[in-house]
Amino acid sequence: xxxxRSQFFGTGFALVAGATALxxxxxxxxxxxxxxxxxxxxxxxxxxxxxLIGVELLAADFYAEAIASKHLRGRTNEDAVTALVNETEHxxxxxxxxxxxxxxxxxxxDVNFTYPTGAFYTAKSVLALATTLEQLSLGAYLGAAGNxxxxxxxxxxxxxxxxxxxxxxxxxxxxxxxxxxxxxPQAMTIQEASDALGAYTS
Amino acid sequence: MRLAPTPARAFLAAAVLAALVAVGGSAPATAGANxxxxxxxxxxxxxxxxxxxxxxxxxSFAGSNTLAAQITLGAPADxxxxxxxxxxxxxxxxxxxxxxxxxTRNTLVIVVPKSNPAGIKSIYDLANPGVxxxxxxxxxxxxxxxxxxxxxxxxxxxxLKNVVSQETDVxxxxxxxxxxxxxxxxxYSTDAQTxxxxxxxxxxxxxxxxxxxxxxxxxxxxxxxxxxxxxVKEILSKAGQAKMLSxxxxxxxxPKQKIATKPPTKKHxxx
Numbered sequence: 001x002x003x004x005r006s007q008f009f010g011t012g013f014a015l016v017a018g019a020t021a022l023x024x025x026x027x028x029x030x031x032x033x034x035x036x037x038x039x040x041x042x043x044x045x046x047x048x049x050x051x052l053i054g055v056e057l058l059a060a061d062f063y064a065e066a067i068a069s070k071h072l073r074g075r076t077n078e079d080a081v082t083a084l085v086n087e088t089e090h091x092x093x094x095x096x097x098x099x100x101x102x103x104x105x106x107x108x109x110d111v112n113f114t115y116p117t118g119a120f121y122t123a124k125s126v127l128a129l130a131t132t133l134e135q136l137s138l139g140a141y142l143g144a145a146g147n148x149x150x151x152x153x154x155x156x157x158x159x160x161x162x163x164x165x166x167x168x169x170x171x172x173x174x175x176x177x178x179x180x181x182x183x184x185p186q187a188m189t190i191q192e193a194s195d196a197l198g199a200y201t202s
Numbered sequence: 203m204r205l206a207p208t209p210a211r212a213f214l215a216a217a218v219l220a221a222l223v224a225v226g227g228s229a230p231a232t233a234g235a236n237x238x239x240x241x242x243x244x245x246x247x248x249x250x251x252x253x254x255x256x257x258x259x260x261x262s263f264a265g266s267n268t269l270a271a272q273i274t275l276g277a278p279a280d281x282x283x284x285x286x287x288x289x290x291x292x293x294x295x296x297x298x299x300x301x302x303x304x305x306t307r308n309t310l311v312i313v314v315p316k317s318n319p320a321g322i323k324s325i326y327d328l329a330n331p332g333v334x335x336x337x338x339x340x341x342x343x344x345x346x347x348x349x350x351x352x353x354x355x356x357x358x359x360x361x362l363k364n365v366v367s368q369e370t371d372v373x374x375x376x377x378x379x380x381x382x383x384x385x386x387x388x389x390y391s392t393d394a395q396t397x398x399x400x401x402x403x404x405x406x407x408x409x410x411x412x413x414x415x416x417x418x419x420x421x422x423x424x425x426x427x428x429x430x431x432x433x434v435k436e437i438l439s440k441a442g443q444a445k446m447l448s449x450x451x452x453x454x455x456x457p458k459q460k461i462a463t464k465p466p467t468k469k470h471x472x473x
Contacts, residue, residue: 047356054409069463103354104413109456111408120463191326194355194407201408202309 038152048144056091061113071123127175134168142187240429243269245285246371251449265342265371280430283418285343290417299419307452308390308414312404313379320385329360336378336387339368347412348388354410392450
């Protein structure tokens with residue numbers, strides 16, 4: 001089942017009361033894989049999926065902290081909540097892929113998240129980091145979309161890439177930037193994405 | 203702490219014993235409570251922290267799999283502390299130890315010699331031609347964790363082709379890197395901290411980290427059950443856990459992170 005925005009505000013908002021209170025586990029009520037069984041997923045594809053799980057955990061933790069900071073107001077805060085719901089659903093799907101392949105997906109409890117000093121001091125600083133992290137997400141997903149071979153997983157990654165691009169547009173606009181940028185956004189290699197992720201996770 | 207004596211059991215391999223004695227360290231003078239008269243078999247990565255918690259026991263430090271093999275053969279251990287949960291669980295299933303308890307966590311890092319002759323800045327650089335790498339063998343927990351990382355990152359083939367040596371415990375890997383005999387090795391983050399001037403740490407991505415949990419158990423045949431149980435409790439105690447943290451080990455449960463949502467006041471800055 002996918003929660004609508006109003007359902008989330010009504011029943012799921014308690015999830016974001018604290019970053020560590022957010023339990024990101026596959027197959028929760030928020031989970032809804034966009035497609036059915038994935039079939040065989042190669043080790044190379046799984047490496048991308050695991051890296052993207054790291055990206056999603058970082059994004060979910062960030063949005064939970066951003067909301068908890070109470071610096072965001074009105075539609076901006078609603079967008080952050082929606083982004084958190086999206087990232088959680090992405091995580092659930094990617095976790096489903098790893099589990100289907102017999103693996104154990106990374107959880108928020110396995111990762112220490114690190115943010116630049118002052119990242120949550122003001123709405124401006126929160127939105128600036130949101131834009132940076134969404135650029136990271138978009139680059140990571142674009143790289144995965146061009147390299148993952150399993151058609152089912154690749155299709156899901158393409159869907160998620162669209163969502164991350166929407167996030168980037170929204171937060172870029174709210175940061176005083178423009179909604180539309182490059183005609184061909186830059187894809188990251190898995191190493192580039194992993195190294196970029198490493199600045200925020202340990 | 204007394205160094206591990208030569209075990210009376212003649213069937214234990216002499217080479218293994220020599221290695222055990224070689225890795226046995228001396229206890230810091232600041233060790234806390236004292237539980238003498240027991241023998242603790244512990245993973246090599248615990249070489250520094252256990253004697254710092256208690257200098258009383260006789261310690262044997264080596265690869266967890268080697269120690270487990272010795273316990274299986276009847277070696278006179280009272281407590282077994284492993285760098286994973288699998289090996290103690292196997293001994294428990296065989297009726298050789300009491301119910302194991304988890305007592306700490308760790309992470310893996312890559313260490314390179316201080317001069318970093320291969321110019322390694324990322325785990326992906328380990329696949330570069332000509333890089334020489336040392337890892338622990340797959341039977342040792344740290345070796346198993348290393349293979350897990352490489353598999354999760356799809357780096358197994360390109361990195362393993364550069365492996366020139368495999369060791370029986372993590373401290374041997376650390377030693378070879380520190381001596382500059384190889385370009386890189388995988389060790390626990392706590393081991394890397396023991397030779398800060400000799401190696402540089404390169405992180406392993408959080409998304410590829412294995413779940414490294416340590417477990418310990420009282421050996422069923424121990425004639426010193428009460429003291430052995432006391433030692434386990436000592437490691438699990440608040441003081442024991444604090445000492446583990448001070449040596450870089452991680453708590454069993456990740457503590458809640460505190461994120462500042464406003465700048466520190468002048469009062470706070472002064473502190």
